[in-house]
Amino acid sequence: MQDPDQNRPAQPASEALQRVVKVRRDYNTWVASETLEDYALRFTPRSARRWTDWRVANTAFGAAAFLVLEAVGATLLVDHGFINAFWAIMATGLIILLAGWPISVYAARHGLDMDLLTRGAGFGYIGSTITSLIYASFTFIFFALEAAVMAYALELAFDIPPAWGYLICALVVVPLVTHGVTIISRLQLITQPLWLLMLIVPFVYVFKEHPHILRDLAGYAGQDGAHQGFDLLSFGSAMTVGIALITQMGEQADYLRFMPEAKPGHKARWLAAVFVGGPGWVIPGVLKMLGGALLAYLAISYSVPVDRALDPNQMYLVAWETIFPRQSWAIAAVAVFVVVSQLKINVTNAYAGSLAWSNFFARVTHSHPGRVVWVVFNAVIALLLMELNLFQALGKVLGLYSNIAIAWIMAVVADLVVNKPMGWSPKGIEFKRAYLYDVNPVGVGAMGLASLVSVLAYVGWLGELAQAFSAVIAMVVAFATSPLIAWATKGRYYLARAPLTQTHVGRPPFVHEPDMDEAGPPLSKVIRLRVLHKCTVCEREYEADDVAHCPAYQGFICSLCCSLDARCQDLCKPEARWAEQWRGLGRRLMPAFVWRRMDTELGQFMLIMLVLGPLLAGVFGLVYQQQLRDLDVLDLTSTGAAADMLRAAFTKVFAALLLVVGVVAWWVVLTHKSRQVAQEESNRQTHLLVREIESHRVTDEKLQQAKQTAEQANQAKSRYITTISHELRTPLNGILGYAQLLDEDNALPEHVKHGVGVIKRGGDHLLSLIEGTLDIARIESGKLTLDVKPVRLGELLKQITGLIEHEAKAKHLRFVADIDPALPEAVRADERRVRQILIYVLGNAVKFTSTGQVTFKVRYAREIAQIDISDTGPGIAQEELDKVFEPFARGSSAAGNSASGTGLGLTISKMLTDLMGGEMQVQSKLGLGTNFRIRLFLPQVRAAEALRAVPRGQRTGYVGERRRIWVVDNEEADRGLLVRILEPLGFEVTPLASGLECLAHLRACPPQLMPHALFMDLAMPGLDGWATLRAIRVSALSEAPAAIVSANAFDKALDNDVGITPDDFIVKPVRVPDLLDWLGRKLALQWIEVERVLAPDATVQASANDEAASPTLPSVTALRSLEDQIHAGYIRGVHKALDQIAAAEPQCEAFVQRLRTMARQFQLDAMAALLKESLLQAQSGVGSGV
DSSP states (O other): OTTTTTOOOOOOOOOOOOOOOOOOOOOOHHHHHHHHOOOOOOOOOOGGOOOOOHHHHHHGHHHHHHHHHHHHHHHHHHHHHHHHHHHHHHHHHHHHHHHHHHHHHHHHHHHHHHHHHHHIIOOOOTTTTHHHHHHHHHHHHHHHHHHHHHHHHHHHHHOHHHHHHHHHHTTTHHHHHHHHHHHHHHHHHHHHHHHHHHHHHHHHHHHHOTTTTTHHTTTTTOOOOOOOSOHHHHHHHHHHHHHGGGHHHHHHHHHHHTTOOTTTTTTHHHHHHHHHHGGGGGHHHHHHHHHHHHHHEEEHHOOHHHHHSSSSSHHHHHHHHHOSSSSHHHHHHHHHHHHHHHHHHHHHHHHHHHHHHHHHHHHHHHHOOOOHHHHHHHHHHHHHHTTTTTGHHHHHHHHHHHHHHHHHHHHHHHHHIIIIHHHHSSSOOOOGGBBOSSSSHHHHHHHHHHHHHHHHHHHTTHHHHHHHHHHHHHHHHHHHHHHHHHHHHHHTTTTTSSSOOHHHHHHHHHSOOOOTSSSSOOHHOOOOOOEEEEEETTTOOEEEEGGEEEEETTTEEHHHHHOOOOSTTTTGGGGGGGHHHHHHHHHHHHHHHHHHSSHHHHHHHHHHHHHHHHHHHHHHHHHHHHHHHHHHHHHHTTTTHHHHHHHHHHHHHHHHHHHHHHHHHHHHHHHHHHHHHHHHHHHHHHHHHHHHHHHHHHHHHHHHHHHHHHHHHHHHHHHHHHHHHHHHHHHHHHHHHHHHHHHHHHTSSSHHHHHHHHHHHHHHHHHHHHHHHHHHHHHHOOOOOOOOOOOOOOOOOOHHHHHHHHHHHHHTTTEEEEEEETTTTTEEEEEHHHHHHHHHHHHHHHTTTSSSEEEEEEETTTEEEEEEEEOOOOOOOOOGGGGSSTTTTTOOGGGGGOOOOOOOHHHHHHHHHHTTTTTEEEEETTTEEEEEEEEEEEOOOOOGOOOOOOOEEEEEESEEEEEEEEEEOOOHHHHHHHHHHHHGTTOOEEEEHHHHHHHHHHSSSGGGGGOOOEEEEEEEEESSSHHHHHHHHHHOOOOEEEEEEOOGGGGSSSSOOOOGGGGGGGEOOOOOOHHHHHHHHHHOOOOEEEEOOOOHHHHHHHHHHHSOOOOOOHHHHHHHHHHHHHHHHHHHHHHHHHHHHHOOOOOGGHHHHHHHHHTTOOHHHHHHHHHHHHHHHHHTOOSSSO
């Protein structure tokens, strides 16, 4: 299915079209159900042509059952004698046969009913409403005629009064037609054999009983006995009545649209089916008319009154009486035959009428309640006409009607057989409103001119001969005029705009599109695929032939929604509207100064009256002339006086109606003008709105581009950080890993352990920078997840205060911890992230505060923890408060110049607080200090759910059998590190250099030597860690638990299909406790632990010494040399300077030891502050080293 806007034709940039807001159209059940609707207003899709060609032909052929054919034949026999009636019937049949063939072929080929066919064959979208009305009137007239015949049969058989018979005949048809061609096809299929049998048998017996009846019939000279031989006038009058039956071809086309496409190699079969279902009905039709004439003659010969002999019931009753000896049996047979015949034709009349009315009112009112409604409407009109005893005036009704009907049909035929082959009409049939002119002068002009001339001839104004051949005149004039108008206009009024090409409708490039210069190919050669498009209004899917592009809705629209839309104002074809066509005609025919006066409200009113006045007068004149003819037939003694009275009555009625028409016309003109003014104002406002929307669209596109650029830059930054992190973690893994191993070796000398401590702390500092940068990248990319679990809040806060209090004492700061005693024992939180937030903020407070105190206040209420961290530091300028949470932002305060840091701590803290659903606020006054307020949602849980942290001793081994550990890593240093960590603890470690090597060892390893656990790196050449684990799981090579040991920190939060959880992901650099904790959990190990040997707390000793007595300070020169090293951040230079002071000034050992301790912990800010105080003391003569 194609997206509605995907292949929309591009509009010029300067063109600001009015767009209509899309309102989804929901059709009622009658319209939405295609079984009920039967594609009343659009072409029949290929998916609906599911019957065989002969099934469709049989359904259409069933229409030949109508008994009006017999009545017409009998009427022609009585009025014009057998010779004239015979040749008129034969000529009529030939004309209908020839005219019906192209109509049938095009209807079957393109899947179009008669109305849609008329649209594209020279009449235009609105012009075909005239023919729809003609066609609809044909259906209800013949519905009434056929139902009247059926009602007479019911009266004959059951003594049912005609009024009730009419009602029964009308109502019984409705339920058979509501479900469209589906039920009608079954009805025709079931009744066809019975109908044919009951049609033929009576004639067999009639010829058997009356072997010379044809000879006697040939000599019948009519009711008046004046038509013994061939008479041209009688022949013409009889043919005029018979040609009215040509409109039956429309009903055949309504069925033939369901004809499946012709298959290769079966075209002859397909054409035969089209012939039988199309013009083929004429063959039995001609025979039935001749049979009606024969039966009427037989009835008259039996002394049946002529008016009764014209009734098909009486005809067939006489015939069936030759078969059955009892009249009751004959009456029953006649009743069955008539009911079957009339049901077969009246379901067709009602069905075709519902299609015609649907098309007519859909274009006039832009609404469609459903084809079922028009089935009932058509039946009601026919019922009313039956009450007027229309059957008795059969000859006059069909004679007048045939002139207009033949003009319409022959205009269509001329377009199909002349205009299209000559290239004056586009190939194929375009039926959609979006592409047609409202009025095409080719068909409308040809039909109008032919109808006018033939009606004038029919009423006798052109002479007696022309009156007799009025239908022939209509046929010839229409057939000749249509090509002339098409040639004169060069076919410009067929298409208002070019239909969508392949690229527009999204057809595949290999689907054949018919060339406009070739003869119109059948649908089977046009397209082989059912390309579906969604209508942007009703949101249903339709085949490509049934959709058009709508500039008002900016998408595809189906032909049904297009026909019913009243809001678009034909935006797709503004020059093709009938109002514009009318104005264009006026400008061409009238001088400019005259047209300017005519193109006003008064001029429009005058034009309407100039059209309606003569039209109304013509109708009254025709009726008046017909009534005068009836007066002559009555042979009244005072015909002149009666004519004067009739003329006076008609004149008064005409004047009254003309006044009413004038008032209505003026009201219509004023209403149209007000609507036009409102529409113009709406268009202006819409134009301005569209321009504003377009401006906003351009702005939005620029913003989106800027956003996309920023996102790309952010992604590039994240990729860079990830790559750098991996590259830094890999060497750090070796540095920190071996530092941890050496730090736990109690046999090392003190100075070596001191160096190891420096290495370890330096690595930890670098690792904290990497982790901070990665945390920001994770949060910004949405990949950071919280590990929420029960936490003992009191213990967590105690650990944090102990750490921060130690740092505060080193800077001679007072640390106040005001913790709410009513804190819950356990809460649900991510312990690591809460610790990270508080340490960052508290650490900043201690770092930037030189004198005074740092306050840590915690309160808890309604599951919200409110934490206030305040200090007496230099404060933050008001203009810098908004930037304090930006990455790498450093304040410009005095303390900031000597305080080290990356500028990421507050940024990460703020991001983590927001991620946890909390908030962080900052208030500060320059020179007075800063206060951070943090609010975190920490719901209380039962204390039993939170595990108490138990300090572990140094692990030296485990209890039980020796466990086998395989380490898979392509870096030899990383493999060696894990071997050095695990082997001293009693593990049997097997290092492997790649995933492929691991798989090979697993396949070759005996079961008793299989590993108990696997440590797997990710980024390995050949086969990465994920693929290796996947292969192990798929092949069931090992059931040992596996952990990822990788520097790809971002992969920790990713979903995977090998069962690795975040707890199974150990990020390099490896922390030995984390590694051993994982092994203990997975292998259920019982560790052997010894108490750790704790080094004396130098800081505490220093503090104690500081409290006992002030240390002796070095000389000012030594202090300044030490200050240069500290400001440079060169730790090795600091230690070298301290070594020089210790050698040159032994009395300053306490001072040197204190600074050594701070240097080992990388407390450069505290060292700088202490050194500043020491310089002031030394310069003022307080220290001994001045």
